[in-house]
Amino acid sequence: MKSIIEDIKNQDYKKVYLFYGAETYLKRQYRDRICNALNPEGDTMNFSRYEGKGLNEGEIIDLAETLPFFADRRVILLEDTGFFKNKADKLADYIPELPDYLCMIFVEHEVDKRSRMYKAVQKAGRVVEFPTQDGNTLTRWVLGMLKRENKKITKGDMELFFSKTGNDMGNIERELEKLLCYTIDQDVITTEDIEEVCTAQITNQIFDMVRAVTSRQQKKALDLYYDLLSLKEPPLKILALIAREFNMMMQVKTLNGEGCDVRTIASRTGLRDFAVKKYLPLIRQYSLQQLKEALTDCTSTEADVKTGRLTDVLSVELLIIKYSTAQ
Numbered sequence: 001m002k003s004i005i006e007d008i009k010n011q012d013y014k015k016v017y018l019f020y021g022a023e024t025y026l027k028r029q030y031r032d033r034i035c036n037a038l039n040p041e042g043d044t045m046n047f048s049r050y051e052g053k054g055l056n057e058g059e060i061i062d063l064a065e066t067l068p069f070f071a072d073r074r075v076i077l078l079e080d081t082g083f084f085k086n087k088a089d090k091l092a093d094y095i096p097e098l099p100d101y102l103c104m105i106f107v108e109h110e111v112d113k114r115s116r117m118y119k120a121v122q123k124a125g126r127v128v129e130f131p132t133q134d135g136n137t138l139t140r141w142v143l144g145m146l147k148r149e150n151k152k153i154t155k156g157d158m159e160l161f162f163s164k165t166g167n168d169m170g171n172i173e174r175e176l177e178k179l180l181c182y183t184i185d186q187d188v189i190t191t192e193d194i195e196e197v198c199t200a201q202i203t204n205q206i207f208d209m210v211r212a213v214t215s216r217q218q219k220k221a222l223d224l225y226y227d228l229l230s231l232k233e234p235p236l237k238i239l240a241l242i243a244r245e246f247n248m249m250m251q252v253k254t255l256n257g258e259g260c261d262v263r264t265i266a267s268r269t270g271l272r273d274f275a276v277k278k279y280l281p282l283i284r285q286y287s288l289q290q291l292k293e294a295l296t297d298c299t300s301t302e303a304d305v306k307t308g309r310l311t312d313v314l315s316v317e318l319l320i321i322k323y324s325t326a327q
Helices: 002-010 024-038 057-064 089-097 116-124 135-148 155-165 169-182 191-197 202-214 218-230 235-257 262-269 273-283 288-306 312-324
Strands: 016-020 047-051 074-079 102-108 126-129
Touching (some): 002 024, 002 126, 016 116, 024 074, 024 102, 089 116, 116 126, 135 155, 155 273, 169 191, 202 218, 202 235, 202 312, 218 235, 218 312, 235 288
Parallel strands (some): 016 102, 016 126
16 A cells, blocks of 8 residues: 555656455545545546446447547556456456556456456566455554544543444444544443444344344344345345354364464454454354354355255245254
């Protein structure tokens, strides 16, 4: 990310950029910064944006070959194209030949580093990854915003806030804005303020459901499942999040079994310290083999839905019942 700032500061731009990773908020921030720097006057004639899969490579190349109109530079922004996971040989061949007047910016969620496109951009321009930020970075970021508003918060309430928001910076910013508006006449943000204003993310509700499953509280687990369905959450998305929780439990159990402390586990898994502490009681309910079997069952459940053997709602319900039945 520092490299992008340096490019903007020195006005020494590469012909092609690739921004990718799970942290959408940061990607958008740096996308906008470089686009505004390259096109400060909002020149619509020499700025083009493409989005989505199935784009025509030849059309993009033709535009790239078109000289800018009364300007020094042409900018082409391409988002979520899938070119870095699927075959895009025409563009991969063209990247090394980009004209000097062009700047091409790709913004993707996932990439295959073995792809020809990734290697071509890496060689001809700049590749920047935007991963999910760690807990310390997010804490410093939030504290900086609170300081500008002359607000204070305890460590415990900061952890409560993150337990509601998750690690997505866009969601953190939105929830913090709500909190700041709610506490406009206060100097200190309290537990009560956070509970009153901040909305728990779906992933946290999934965690509560998994916790009910591991505690063999079948009625509570099913009630939480039905609550998620009432919020219009797709059953297969719920299934994917259940699988994620079992996978995270397996990672935490493995590292815990190796003697790693909470901080080390957090660092290796990308979790925050308090999240690791929440997993520790859960992993005692399962052996590693049981967690592996649970992940296998999640995969089988997805296959049952996609092959039409079971409906999506029923298949996930049966999985929850299986793992929440009292032993």
